[in-house]
Amino acid sequence: MAKVVILGFDGLEYNLVERFKLENMKQTQYGKILIPKECYTETVDPRGERVYEPYTPFVWSAFLTGRLPHEVGINRATLQKWNSSLLQLLRVLSVKLRLHKIRGKGKLLEKFGFKRSSFSWKDYRCPTIFDYADKPKIINVPTISEEWGIKLEGKKFDEIIKAAWRRFYWVKKEALKAIEEDWDLFMVYTRLLDVIGELCYGKFMTLFKAYTSCNHFVGEVKERLDEKETIFLIVSDHGMERFGNTLFGKHSNYGFYSLNIKTEWKPRFIIDFFPKILGWLKK
Secondary structure, eight states: OOEEEEEEETTOOHHHHHHTTOTTTSOSEEEEEEOOGGGEEEEEOTTSOEEEEEOHHHHHHHHHHSSOHHHHTOOTTTSEEESSHHHHHHHHHHHHTTOTTSTTHHHHHHHTTOOEEEOOGGGOSSOOGGGGOSSEEEESOTTTOGGGGOOOOOSSHHHHHHHHHHHHHHHHHHHHHHTTSOOSEEEEEEOHHHHHHHHHTTOHHHHHHHHHHHHHHHHHHHHTSOTTTEEEEEEESOOEEEOTTSSOEEEOSEEEEEESSOOSOOOSBGGGHHHHHHHHHHO
């Protein structure tokens, strides 16, 4: 049985991996992968404008199951659940009426004692890659780990960026510690490049620092592996491109992947990895 390591990077952009010559990211085989349109949603960019782009929870649920969001049971209404059936019904209706984008409702309800939880592993309608592993090790994986749903602190951009760095260092510390343990499937995820890409795409040194730090993280993980016995997959849910003439970035319609093994198989969509990962685990 082969061991499989997956490093998930939110917003890792193929063109920037090439531009910055990130050799740890560029393994034996690497390239772009397409994101199914059902994994897109309408969001608000840093300037407050609405954009239609790949949506992190939807894309990662597709990666983890090889299925599209409607098959998984994940949508804007089920991403968060209230402990009141009436409130949850109202949430479903608010999503349909596009009222869920009004900010502040949730915090107000929480002040009255209501509680909400995020979509999690137990909510999946189908198996994930972790269900096929004997000893999965999971760190900060979207829609799976409880800690993934923790929001970054701060209202101003610089506060959010600092919080993203703190979160990255925590994830890195946990990953490098856990990689030494016993596991057959290891997955860790970081959102740093997504935050930096969206808020600082036009700031070269800030972008460069984030990408080289993640590249160094990949190298540190590699140093702790027996690569002859381990399949190492790096994957992103989307890339990043400049938003018009601003300093901001927006999600591109493709992701990035990199493998430490040579194979004639090449993924086209992010859902293509699921059966391959199961095959690797059975080897």
